[in-house]
Amino acid sequence: MTSQGATRQPKYQRIADALRKSIQAGEYGPGDRLPGENDLMAAYEVARMTARQALGVLQNEGLAEARKGAGVFVRAFRPLRRRGLQRLAQEQWGSGRSIWSTDSEDRELVVDQIDVREEEADDRVCDALGITPGTQVWARSRRFVLDGKPVLFATSYLPSDIVADSPITQRETGPGGTYARLAELGHGPVHFREEIRSRMPSADEADRLSLATGTPVIRIVRTAFAEDGRAVEVNEMTLDSASYVLEYDFDA
Amino acid sequence: MTSQGATRQPKYQRIADALRKSIQAGEYGPGDRLPGENDLMAAYEVARMTARQALGVLQNEGLAEARKGAGVFVRAFRPLRRRGLQRLAQEQWGSGRSIWSTDSEDRELVVDQIDVREEEADDRVCDALGITPGTQVWARSRRFVLDGKPVLFATSYLPSDIVADSPITQRETGPGGTYARLAELGHGPVHFREEIRSRMPSADEADRLSLATGTPVIRIVRTAFAEDGRAVEVNEMTLDSASYVLEYDFDA
Numbered sequence: 001m002t003s004q005g006a007t008r009q010p011k012y013q014r015i016a017d018a019l020r021k022s023i024q025a026g027e028y029g030p031g032d033r034l035p036g037e038n039d040l041m042a043a044y045e046v047a048r049m050t051a052r053q054a055l056g057v058l059q060n061e062g063l064a065e066a067r068k069g070a071g072v073f074v075r076a077f078r079p080l081r082r083r084g085l086q087r088l089a090q091e092q093w094g095s096g097r098s099i100w101s102t103d104s105e106d107r108e109l110v111v112d113q114i115d116v117r118e119e120e121a122d123d124r125v126c127d128a129l130g131i132t133p134g135t136q137v138w139a140r141s142r143r144f145v146l147d148g149k150p151v152l153f154a155t156s157y158l159p160s161d162i163v164a165d166s167p168i169t170q171r172e173t174g175p176g177g178t179y180a181r182l183a184e185l186g187h188g189p190v191h192f193r194e195e196i197r198s199r200m201p202s203a204d205e206a207d208r209l210s211l212a213t214g215t216p217v218i219r220i221v222r223t224a225f226a227e228d229g230r231a232v233e234v235n236e237m238t239l240d241s242a243s244y245v246l247e248y249d250f251d252a
Numbered sequence: 253m254t255s256q257g258a259t260r261q262p263k264y265q266r267i268a269d270a271l272r273k274s275i276q277a278g279e280y281g282p283g284d285r286l287p288g289e290n291d292l293m294a295a296y297e298v299a300r301m302t303a304r305q306a307l308g309v310l311q312n313e314g315l316a317e318a319r320k321g322a323g324v325f326v327r328a329f330r331p332l333r334r335r336g337l338q339r340l341a342q343e344q345w346g347s348g349r350s351i352w353s354t355d356s357e358d359r360e361l362v363v364d365q366i367d368v369r370e371e372e373a374d375d376r377v378c379d380a381l382g383i384t385p386g387t388q389v390w391a392r393s394r395r396f397v398l399d400g401k402p403v404l405f406a407t408s409y410l411p412s413d414i415v416a417d418s419p420i421t422q423r424e425t426g427p428g429g430t431y432a433r434l435a436e437l438g439h440g441p442v443h444f445r446e447e448i449r450s451r452m453p454s455a456d457e458a459d460r461l462s463l464a465t466g467t468p469v470i471r472i473v474r475t476a477f478a479e480d481g482r483a484v485e486v487n488e489m490t491l492d493s494a495s496y497v498l499e500y501d502f503d504a
Contacts, residue, residue: 013455020454060452061451061452061453061454062451062452079449084500084502085500085502188504189504190503190504191501191502191503191504192501192502192503192504193499193500193501194499194500194501195497195498195499196448196470196497196498196499196500197331197493197496197497197498198450198468198469198470198493199313199314199467199468199493199494200312200313200314200466200467200468201313202272202313203265214452215451215452216450216451216452216468216493217450218448218450241449241450241451241468242451244449245447245448245449246447246448246449247445247446247447247448248336248445248446248448248500248502249443249444249445249446250336250443250444250500250502251442251443251444252431252440252441252442252443252444
Protein backbone atom coordinates (compact mmCIF):
# COMPACT_ATOMS: atom_id res chain seq x y z
CA MET A 1 0.00 0.00 0.00
CA THR A 2 1.41 3.36 -0.94
CA SER A 3 0.36 6.55 0.76
CA GLN A 4 -1.09 7.92 -2.47
CA GLY A 5 -4.07 5.86 -3.62
CA ALA A 6 -4.00 7.63 -6.97
CA THR A 7 -0.66 6.13 -7.95
CA ARG A 8 -2.24 2.68 -8.05
CA GLN A 9 -4.60 3.78 -10.83
CA PRO A 10 -3.54 3.05 -14.39
CA LYS A 11 -2.19 6.12 -16.19
CA TYR A 12 -5.03 6.28 -18.69
CA GLN A 13 -7.51 6.44 -15.80
CA ARG A 14 -5.66 9.35 -14.23
CA ILE A 15 -5.67 11.23 -17.54
CA ALA A 16 -9.38 10.46 -17.98
CA ASP A 17 -10.03 11.74 -14.43
CA ALA A 18 -8.21 15.00 -15.19
CA LEU A 19 -10.16 15.52 -18.42
CA ARG A 20 -13.44 14.67 -16.68
CA LYS A 21 -12.72 17.26 -13.98
CA SER A 22 -11.99 19.87 -16.65
CA ILE A 23 -15.30 19.07 -18.35
CA GLN A 24 -17.20 19.24 -15.05
CA ALA A 25 -15.52 22.54 -14.21
CA GLY A 26 -16.67 23.92 -17.56
CA GLU A 27 -13.17 24.37 -19.01
CA TYR A 28 -14.41 22.29 -21.92
CA GLY A 29 -18.05 23.05 -22.70
CA PRO A 30 -20.60 21.05 -24.70
CA GLY A 31 -19.39 20.59 -28.27
CA ASP A 32 -15.80 21.61 -27.46
CA ARG A 33 -12.97 19.53 -28.88
CA LEU A 34 -10.90 17.72 -26.24
CA PRO A 35 -7.09 17.52 -26.49
CA GLY A 36 -6.14 14.94 -29.12
CA GLU A 37 -3.91 11.90 -28.74
CA ASN A 38 -0.81 13.89 -29.72
CA ASP A 39 -1.62 16.63 -27.18
CA LEU A 40 -2.11 14.08 -24.39
CA MET A 41 1.07 12.17 -25.35
CA ALA A 42 3.09 15.39 -25.04
CA ALA A 43 1.35 16.72 -21.92
CA TYR A 44 1.46 13.46 -19.91
CA GLU A 45 4.49 11.81 -21.57
CA VAL A 46 2.57 8.66 -22.39
CA ALA A 47 2.28 6.31 -25.36
CA ARG A 48 -0.40 6.80 -28.00
CA MET A 49 -2.32 3.75 -26.75
CA THR A 50 -2.54 5.26 -23.26
CA ALA A 51 -3.83 8.57 -24.63
CA ARG A 52 -6.36 6.68 -26.75
CA GLN A 53 -7.55 4.63 -23.76
CA ALA A 54 -8.04 7.80 -21.71
CA LEU A 55 -10.26 9.29 -24.42
CA GLY A 56 -12.02 5.91 -24.69
CA VAL A 57 -12.98 6.05 -21.01
CA LEU A 58 -14.82 9.34 -21.53
CA GLN A 59 -16.57 7.97 -24.62
CA ASN A 60 -17.69 4.85 -22.75
CA GLU A 61 -19.10 7.08 -20.02
CA GLY A 62 -21.00 9.01 -22.68
CA LEU A 63 -19.26 12.27 -21.71
CA ALA A 64 -17.52 12.62 -25.05
CA GLU A 65 -17.97 11.36 -28.56
CA ALA A 66 -15.61 10.78 -31.44
CA ARG A 67 -16.31 12.42 -34.80
CA LYS A 68 -14.55 10.69 -37.63
CA GLY A 69 -11.33 12.45 -38.61
CA ALA A 70 -12.11 15.46 -36.40
CA GLY A 71 -11.28 14.29 -32.88
CA VAL A 72 -13.13 13.70 -29.64
CA PHE A 73 -15.69 16.25 -28.48
CA VAL A 74 -17.56 16.96 -25.25
CA ARG A 75 -21.03 15.66 -25.82
CA ALA A 76 -23.64 18.35 -26.12
CA PHE A 77 -26.79 17.39 -24.24
CA ARG A 78 -29.66 19.43 -25.58
CA PRO A 79 -32.44 17.01 -24.94
CA LEU A 80 -36.03 16.89 -25.92
CA ARG A 81 -38.25 17.34 -22.90
CA ARG A 82 -40.95 14.71 -22.89
CA ARG A 83 -43.70 15.77 -20.50
CA GLY A 84 -45.46 12.57 -19.46
CA LEU A 85 -48.73 13.94 -18.17
CA GLN A 86 -49.38 17.14 -20.10
CA ARG A 87 -48.72 15.49 -23.44
CA LEU A 88 -51.41 12.90 -22.87
CA ALA A 89 -53.95 15.24 -21.37
CA GLN A 90 -57.28 15.01 -23.14
CA GLU A 91 -57.15 18.70 -24.11
CA GLN A 92 -54.01 17.90 -26.08
CA TRP A 93 -55.17 15.10 -28.32
CA GLY A 94 -58.81 16.17 -27.98
CA SER A 95 -58.04 19.36 -29.92
CA GLY A 96 -56.42 17.54 -32.82
CA ARG A 97 -52.74 17.98 -31.98
CA SER A 98 -50.27 15.13 -32.15
CA ILE A 99 -49.18 13.92 -28.72
CA TRP A 100 -45.62 14.36 -29.97
CA SER A 101 -45.85 18.01 -30.79
CA THR A 102 -45.10 19.16 -27.23
CA ASP A 103 -41.82 17.27 -27.35
CA SER A 104 -40.06 19.18 -30.03
CA GLU A 105 -40.64 22.77 -28.90
CA ASP A 106 -38.90 24.80 -31.63
CA ARG A 107 -37.32 21.76 -33.24
CA GLU A 108 -38.86 19.61 -35.94
CA LEU A 109 -39.47 15.90 -35.37
CA VAL A 110 -39.69 13.98 -38.63
CA VAL A 111 -41.45 10.61 -38.72
CA ASP A 112 -40.02 7.89 -40.93
CA GLN A 113 -40.01 4.09 -41.24
CA ILE A 114 -43.80 3.98 -40.79
CA ASP A 115 -45.14 0.47 -40.97
CA VAL A 116 -48.73 -0.58 -40.27
CA ARG A 117 -49.67 -4.25 -40.32
CA GLU A 118 -52.03 -6.79 -38.80
CA GLU A 119 -50.43 -9.72 -36.99
CA GLU A 120 -50.90 -12.33 -34.33
CA ALA A 121 -50.09 -10.82 -30.92
CA ASP A 122 -47.14 -12.40 -29.17
CA ASP A 123 -47.31 -13.43 -25.50
CA ARG A 124 -45.96 -10.13 -24.14
CA VAL A 125 -48.51 -8.04 -26.05
CA CYS A 126 -51.33 -10.45 -25.10
CA ASP A 127 -50.43 -10.08 -21.42
CA ALA A 128 -50.33 -6.29 -21.67
CA LEU A 129 -53.65 -6.07 -23.52
CA GLY A 130 -55.33 -8.85 -21.52
CA ILE A 131 -56.24 -10.81 -24.66
CA THR A 132 -55.92 -14.53 -25.39
CA PRO A 133 -52.80 -15.75 -27.22
CA GLY A 134 -53.11 -15.73 -30.97
CA THR A 135 -55.58 -12.82 -31.07
CA GLN A 136 -55.09 -10.48 -34.04
CA VAL A 137 -53.76 -6.97 -33.38
CA TRP A 138 -52.81 -4.02 -35.54
CA ALA A 139 -49.17 -3.00 -35.07
CA ARG A 140 -48.12 0.56 -35.92
CA SER A 141 -44.35 1.16 -36.05
CA ARG A 142 -42.51 4.39 -36.70
CA ARG A 143 -39.28 6.20 -35.99
CA PHE A 144 -38.74 9.85 -35.02
CA VAL A 145 -35.81 11.84 -36.35
CA LEU A 146 -34.67 15.20 -34.96
CA ASP A 147 -32.18 17.40 -36.78
CA GLY A 148 -31.23 14.39 -38.92
CA LYS A 149 -30.61 12.16 -35.87
CA PRO A 150 -33.02 9.29 -35.03
CA VAL A 151 -34.11 9.72 -31.40
CA LEU A 152 -36.96 7.23 -30.84
CA PHE A 153 -38.72 4.29 -32.40
CA ALA A 154 -41.99 2.83 -31.25
CA THR A 155 -44.51 0.14 -32.03
CA SER A 156 -48.03 0.43 -30.77
CA TYR A 157 -50.42 -2.54 -30.68
CA LEU A 158 -54.22 -2.30 -30.81
CA PRO A 159 -56.77 -5.17 -30.73
CA SER A 160 -58.18 -5.83 -34.21
CA ASP A 161 -61.73 -6.24 -32.91
CA ILE A 162 -61.68 -2.57 -31.88
CA VAL A 163 -59.78 -0.91 -34.71
CA ALA A 164 -60.60 -3.02 -37.82
CA ASP A 165 -61.71 -0.88 -40.78
CA SER A 166 -60.87 2.36 -38.93
CA PRO A 167 -58.19 4.89 -40.01
CA ILE A 168 -55.99 3.36 -37.28
CA THR A 169 -55.23 0.61 -39.79
CA GLN A 170 -53.99 3.22 -42.29
CA ARG A 171 -50.63 5.01 -42.40
CA GLU A 172 -52.32 8.36 -41.79
CA THR A 173 -54.73 8.28 -38.86
CA GLY A 174 -55.95 11.87 -39.27
CA PRO A 175 -56.13 14.84 -36.85
CA GLY A 176 -55.54 13.90 -33.21
CA GLY A 177 -54.11 10.56 -34.26
CA THR A 178 -54.84 7.15 -32.85
CA TYR A 179 -56.34 8.37 -29.56
CA ALA A 180 -58.86 10.66 -31.24
CA ARG A 181 -59.92 7.76 -33.49
CA LEU A 182 -60.20 5.41 -30.49
CA ALA A 183 -62.46 7.98 -28.82
CA GLU A 184 -64.70 8.07 -31.93
CA LEU A 185 -64.89 4.27 -31.79
CA GLY A 186 -66.12 4.50 -28.18
CA HIS A 187 -62.82 3.34 -26.68
CA GLY A 188 -61.11 6.65 -25.89
CA PRO A 189 -58.26 6.32 -23.37
CA VAL A 190 -59.00 7.79 -19.94
CA HIS A 191 -56.04 6.36 -18.05
CA PHE A 192 -52.41 5.63 -18.86
CA ARG A 193 -49.65 3.59 -17.27
CA GLU A 194 -46.06 4.23 -18.31
CA GLU A 195 -43.28 1.86 -17.27
CA ILE A 196 -39.71 2.99 -17.72
CA ARG A 197 -36.47 1.04 -17.83
CA SER A 198 -32.99 1.74 -19.05
CA ARG A 199 -30.40 -0.65 -20.45
CA MET A 200 -27.66 -0.86 -23.04
CA PRO A 201 -28.91 -1.18 -26.62
CA SER A 202 -28.65 -4.29 -28.76
CA ALA A 203 -26.53 -3.87 -31.89
CA ASP A 204 -29.74 -3.52 -33.89
CA GLU A 205 -31.14 -0.79 -31.62
CA ALA A 206 -27.81 1.10 -31.64
CA ASP A 207 -27.93 0.98 -35.41
CA ARG A 208 -31.56 2.16 -35.73
CA LEU A 209 -30.89 5.13 -33.41
CA SER A 210 -27.31 5.83 -34.65
CA LEU A 211 -26.14 5.72 -31.02
CA ALA A 212 -22.63 6.80 -30.05
CA THR A 213 -20.58 4.47 -27.84
CA GLY A 214 -21.61 4.58 -24.20
CA THR A 215 -25.25 5.51 -24.86
CA PRO A 216 -28.00 3.53 -23.11
CA VAL A 217 -31.56 3.36 -24.36
CA ILE A 218 -34.65 4.22 -22.33
CA ARG A 219 -37.56 1.82 -22.79
CA ILE A 220 -41.06 3.10 -22.14
CA VAL A 221 -44.04 0.78 -22.28
CA ARG A 222 -47.29 2.71 -22.18
CA THR A 223 -50.67 1.05 -21.72
CA ALA A 224 -53.82 3.05 -22.47
CA PHE A 225 -57.05 2.11 -20.68
CA ALA A 226 -60.62 2.97 -21.72
CA GLU A 227 -63.47 3.95 -19.38
CA ASP A 228 -64.51 0.29 -18.91
CA GLY A 229 -60.96 -0.57 -17.74
CA ARG A 230 -60.04 -2.37 -20.95
CA ALA A 231 -56.47 -1.97 -22.21
CA VAL A 232 -56.95 -0.56 -25.72
CA GLU A 233 -53.33 0.06 -26.70
CA VAL A 234 -49.85 -0.90 -25.64
CA ASN A 235 -46.97 1.12 -27.04
CA GLU A 236 -43.34 0.01 -26.77
CA MET A 237 -40.92 2.90 -27.21
CA THR A 238 -37.14 2.86 -27.44
CA LEU A 239 -35.44 6.23 -26.85
CA ASP A 240 -31.90 7.49 -27.36
CA SER A 241 -31.05 8.41 -23.74
CA ALA A 242 -28.76 11.21 -24.93
CA SER A 243 -31.71 12.91 -26.66
CA TYR A 244 -34.35 12.88 -23.94
CA VAL A 245 -35.30 14.12 -20.53
CA LEU A 246 -38.57 12.63 -19.29
CA GLU A 247 -40.64 14.88 -17.08
CA TYR A 248 -43.56 13.93 -14.86
CA ASP A 249 -45.46 16.64 -13.01
CA PHE A 250 -48.06 15.67 -10.46
CA ASP A 251 -49.82 16.77 -7.28
CA ALA A 252 -49.27 15.22 -3.86
CA MET B 253 -19.37 -8.24 -51.35
CA THR B 254 -20.31 -11.80 -50.59
CA SER B 255 -23.84 -13.08 -50.88
CA GLN B 256 -24.02 -13.84 -47.15
CA GLY B 257 -23.87 -10.69 -45.05
CA ALA B 258 -23.28 -12.77 -41.94
CA THR B 259 -19.87 -13.97 -43.13
CA ARG B 260 -18.59 -10.39 -42.96
CA GLN B 261 -19.27 -10.27 -39.21
CA PRO B 262 -16.39 -11.04 -36.91
CA LYS B 263 -16.60 -14.55 -35.42
CA TYR B 264 -17.09 -13.33 -31.85
CA GLN B 265 -20.13 -11.33 -32.99
CA ARG B 266 -21.67 -14.38 -34.62
CA ILE B 267 -21.17 -16.41 -31.45
CA ALA B 268 -22.63 -13.57 -29.37
CA ASP B 269 -25.63 -13.43 -31.74
CA ALA B 270 -26.23 -17.16 -31.33
CA LEU B 271 -26.03 -16.94 -27.54
CA ARG B 272 -28.31 -13.89 -27.51
CA LYS B 273 -30.91 -15.77 -29.59
CA SER B 274 -30.76 -18.70 -27.17
CA ILE B 275 -31.32 -16.32 -24.25
CA GLN B 276 -34.22 -14.62 -26.00
CA ALA B 277 -35.75 -17.99 -26.87
CA GLY B 278 -35.58 -18.94 -23.19
CA GLU B 279 -33.07 -21.78 -23.67
CA TYR B 280 -30.99 -20.00 -21.04
CA GLY B 281 -33.21 -18.41 -18.40
CA PRO B 282 -32.45 -15.68 -15.84
CA GLY B 283 -29.62 -16.83 -13.56
CA ASP B 284 -28.55 -19.70 -15.84
CA ARG B 285 -24.88 -20.22 -16.53
CA LEU B 286 -23.87 -19.65 -20.16
CA PRO B 287 -21.37 -21.96 -21.93
CA GLY B 288 -17.86 -21.13 -20.74
CA GLU B 289 -14.83 -20.18 -22.81
CA ASN B 290 -13.77 -23.84 -23.15
CA ASP B 291 -17.27 -24.86 -24.29
CA LEU B 292 -17.36 -22.12 -26.92
CA MET B 293 -13.81 -22.88 -28.11
CA ALA B 294 -14.83 -26.50 -28.73
CA ALA B 295 -18.28 -25.79 -30.17
CA TYR B 296 -17.19 -23.06 -32.61
CA GLU B 297 -13.52 -24.07 -33.10
CA VAL B 298 -12.24 -20.65 -32.11
CA ALA B 299 -9.41 -19.28 -29.97
CA ARG B 300 -9.92 -18.45 -26.30
CA MET B 301 -9.78 -14.70 -27.01
CA THR B 302 -12.65 -15.03 -29.51
CA ALA B 303 -14.78 -16.94 -27.00
CA ARG B 304 -13.99 -14.35 -24.34
CA GLN B 305 -14.93 -11.48 -26.70
CA ALA B 306 -18.26 -13.15 -27.48
CA LEU B 307 -19.11 -13.37 -23.77
CA GLY B 308 -17.89 -9.78 -23.38
CA VAL B 309 -20.43 -8.55 -25.94
CA LEU B 310 -23.32 -9.96 -23.89
CA GLN B 311 -21.89 -8.43 -20.71
CA ASN B 312 -21.54 -5.03 -22.37
CA GLU B 313 -25.16 -5.26 -23.47
CA GLY B 314 -26.12 -6.02 -19.87
CA LEU B 315 -27.67 -9.38 -20.87
CA ALA B 316 -25.15 -11.41 -18.88
CA GLU B 317 -22.83 -10.86 -15.98
CA ALA B 318 -19.59 -12.50 -14.87
CA ARG B 319 -19.32 -13.91 -11.38
CA LYS B 320 -15.75 -14.29 -10.26
CA GLY B 321 -14.49 -17.82 -10.70
CA ALA B 322 -17.96 -19.17 -11.52
CA GLY B 323 -18.54 -18.14 -15.13
CA VAL B 324 -20.91 -15.89 -17.03
CA PHE B 325 -24.61 -15.96 -16.18
CA VAL B 326 -27.81 -14.66 -17.78
CA ARG B 327 -28.75 -11.60 -15.82
CA ALA B 328 -31.84 -11.98 -13.69
CA PHE B 329 -34.00 -8.86 -13.84
CA ARG B 330 -36.25 -8.80 -10.81
CA PRO B 331 -36.63 -5.09 -10.42
CA LEU B 332 -38.10 -2.92 -7.76
CA ARG B 333 -41.22 -1.22 -9.03
CA ARG B 334 -41.09 2.47 -8.17
CA ARG B 335 -44.56 3.97 -8.52
CA GLY B 336 -44.04 7.66 -9.15
CA LEU B 337 -47.44 9.03 -8.23
CA GLN B 338 -48.87 6.66 -5.63
CA ARG B 339 -45.70 6.75 -3.56
CA LEU B 340 -45.85 10.51 -3.18
CA ALA B 341 -49.57 10.73 -2.62
CA GLN B 342 -50.42 12.64 0.52
CA GLU B 343 -52.15 9.59 2.05
CA GLN B 344 -48.86 7.80 1.87
CA TRP B 345 -46.57 10.17 3.72
CA GLY B 346 -49.53 11.76 5.50
CA SER B 347 -50.08 8.53 7.44
CA GLY B 348 -46.50 8.27 8.59
CA ARG B 349 -45.13 5.70 6.12
CA SER B 350 -41.82 6.18 4.38
CA ILE B 351 -42.23 7.08 0.72
CA TRP B 352 -39.84 4.21 0.01
CA SER B 353 -41.90 1.49 1.60
CA THR B 354 -44.04 0.88 -1.49
CA ASP B 355 -40.93 0.16 -3.51
CA SER B 356 -39.74 -2.91 -1.79
CA GLU B 357 -42.92 -5.01 -1.66
CA ASP B 358 -41.83 -8.16 0.11
CA ARG B 359 -38.13 -7.25 0.01
CA GLU B 360 -36.24 -5.24 2.57
CA LEU B 361 -34.53 -1.98 1.65
CA VAL B 362 -31.73 -1.10 4.06
CA VAL B 363 -30.53 2.49 4.33
CA ASP B 364 -26.83 3.13 4.85
CA GLN B 365 -24.21 5.86 4.30
CA ILE B 366 -26.52 8.44 5.86
CA ASP B 367 -24.93 11.88 5.94
CA VAL B 368 -26.66 15.11 6.99
CA ARG B 369 -24.82 18.42 6.74
CA GLU B 370 -25.32 22.14 6.15
CA GLU B 371 -23.47 23.63 3.19
CA GLU B 372 -23.45 26.43 0.65
CA ALA B 373 -25.73 25.50 -2.25
CA ASP B 374 -23.98 25.14 -5.59
CA ASP B 375 -25.32 26.79 -8.75
CA ARG B 376 -27.39 23.79 -9.85
CA VAL B 377 -29.16 23.47 -6.50
CA CYS B 378 -29.71 27.25 -6.35
CA ASP B 379 -31.35 27.18 -9.78
CA ALA B 380 -33.59 24.27 -8.81
CA LEU B 381 -34.64 25.85 -5.50
CA GLY B 382 -34.85 29.38 -6.89
CA ILE B 383 -32.48 30.76 -4.24
CA THR B 384 -29.54 33.13 -4.59
CA PRO B 385 -26.04 31.65 -4.98
CA GLY B 386 -24.28 31.04 -1.70
CA THR B 387 -27.48 30.46 0.29
CA GLN B 388 -27.16 27.79 2.99
CA VAL B 389 -28.99 24.50 2.52
CA TRP B 390 -29.22 21.25 4.46
CA ALA B 391 -28.06 18.28 2.40
CA ARG B 392 -29.31 14.79 3.31
CA SER B 393 -27.49 11.91 1.60
CA ARG B 394 -28.18 8.20 1.89
CA ARG B 395 -27.87 4.96 0.02
CA PHE B 396 -30.40 2.11 -0.28
CA VAL B 397 -29.32 -1.51 -0.29
CA LEU B 398 -31.56 -4.42 -1.32
CA ASP B 399 -30.59 -8.04 -0.63
CA GLY B 400 -27.02 -6.86 -0.01
CA LYS B 401 -26.82 -4.98 -3.33
CA PRO B 402 -26.80 -1.13 -3.36
CA VAL B 403 -29.58 0.01 -5.71
CA LEU B 404 -29.91 3.79 -5.23
CA PHE B 405 -28.20 6.76 -3.66
CA ALA B 406 -29.72 10.17 -3.23
CA THR B 407 -29.01 13.61 -1.87
CA SER B 408 -31.84 15.91 -1.02
CA TYR B 409 -31.34 19.66 -0.49
CA LEU B 410 -33.59 21.89 1.63
CA PRO B 411 -33.24 25.66 2.27
CA SER B 412 -31.80 26.31 5.74
CA ASP B 413 -34.23 29.17 6.42
CA ILE B 414 -37.08 26.64 6.32
CA VAL B 415 -35.59 23.60 8.04
CA ALA B 416 -33.11 25.02 10.58
CA ASP B 417 -33.56 23.54 14.09
CA SER B 418 -36.12 20.99 12.81
CA PRO B 419 -35.67 17.17 12.84
CA ILE B 420 -34.85 17.48 9.12
CA THR B 421 -31.36 18.50 10.21
CA GLN B 422 -31.03 15.24 12.20
CA ARG B 423 -30.22 11.75 10.94
CA GLU B 424 -33.65 10.47 12.00
CA THR B 425 -36.48 12.71 10.82
CA GLY B 426 -39.25 10.75 12.56
CA PRO B 427 -42.51 9.19 11.28
CA GLY B 428 -43.48 10.28 7.76
CA GLY B 429 -39.97 11.60 7.16
CA THR B 430 -38.93 14.89 5.65
CA TYR B 431 -42.28 15.64 3.96
CA ALA B 432 -44.29 15.20 7.15
CA ARG B 433 -41.86 17.56 8.95
CA LEU B 434 -42.07 20.10 6.11
CA ALA B 435 -45.88 20.00 6.45
CA GLU B 436 -45.58 20.71 10.20
CA LEU B 437 -43.34 23.66 9.36
CA GLY B 438 -46.06 25.03 7.06
CA HIS B 439 -44.20 24.10 3.88
CA GLY B 440 -45.77 20.73 3.03
CA PRO B 441 -45.26 19.68 -0.59
CA VAL B 442 -48.39 19.80 -2.73
CA HIS B 443 -46.78 19.34 -6.13
CA PHE B 444 -43.83 17.38 -7.51
CA ARG B 445 -41.80 17.46 -10.68
CA GLU B 446 -39.64 14.48 -11.54
CA GLU B 447 -37.10 14.66 -14.34
CA ILE B 448 -35.55 11.43 -15.58
CA ARG B 449 -32.42 10.79 -17.57
CA SER B 450 -30.23 7.79 -18.22
CA ARG B 451 -26.52 7.62 -18.91
CA MET B 452 -23.48 5.48 -18.23
CA PRO B 453 -22.13 5.76 -14.67
CA SER B 454 -18.89 7.45 -13.69
CA ALA B 455 -16.33 5.12 -12.11
CA ASP B 456 -17.35 6.49 -8.72
CA GLU B 457 -21.07 5.83 -9.30
CA ALA B 458 -20.36 2.31 -10.62
CA ASP B 459 -18.41 1.70 -7.44
CA ARG B 460 -21.06 3.07 -5.05
CA LEU B 461 -23.76 0.93 -6.69
CA SER B 462 -21.55 -2.14 -7.37
CA LEU B 463 -22.69 -2.03 -11.00
CA ALA B 464 -21.88 -4.87 -13.39
CA THR B 465 -20.36 -3.97 -16.76
CA GLY B 466 -22.92 -2.64 -19.24
CA THR B 467 -25.25 -1.16 -16.63
CA PRO B 468 -26.46 2.43 -17.06
CA VAL B 469 -27.72 4.56 -14.21
CA ILE B 470 -31.07 6.32 -14.11
CA ARG B 471 -30.96 9.85 -12.74
CA ILE B 472 -34.10 11.29 -11.20
CA VAL B 473 -34.23 14.89 -10.03
CA ARG B 474 -37.36 15.56 -8.02
CA THR B 475 -38.44 19.05 -7.02
CA ALA B 476 -41.11 19.44 -4.34
CA PHE B 477 -43.27 22.58 -4.35
CA ALA B 478 -45.31 24.01 -1.46
CA GLU B 479 -48.76 25.61 -1.72
CA ASP B 480 -47.26 29.07 -2.34
CA GLY B 481 -45.31 27.69 -5.34
CA ARG B 482 -41.97 27.75 -3.54
CA ALA B 483 -39.54 24.89 -4.25
CA VAL B 484 -38.89 23.42 -0.79
CA GLU B 485 -36.73 20.43 -1.72
CA VAL B 486 -34.69 19.15 -4.61
CA ASN B 487 -33.63 15.51 -4.51
CA GLU B 488 -31.00 14.06 -6.84
CA MET B 489 -31.25 10.29 -7.12
CA THR B 490 -28.96 7.84 -8.89
CA LEU B 491 -30.46 4.39 -9.54
CA ASP B 492 -28.99 1.10 -10.69
CA SER B 493 -30.98 0.63 -13.94
CA ALA B 494 -30.85 -3.15 -13.54
CA SER B 495 -32.72 -2.89 -10.22
CA TYR B 496 -35.61 -0.60 -11.11
CA VAL B 497 -38.72 -0.18 -13.18
CA LEU B 498 -40.27 3.25 -12.83
CA GLU B 499 -44.01 3.39 -13.12
CA TYR B 500 -46.22 6.44 -13.63
CA ASP B 501 -49.99 6.05 -13.62
CA PHE B 502 -52.19 8.99 -14.58
CA ASP B 503 -55.52 9.97 -16.06
CA ALA B 504 -55.99 11.49 -19.49
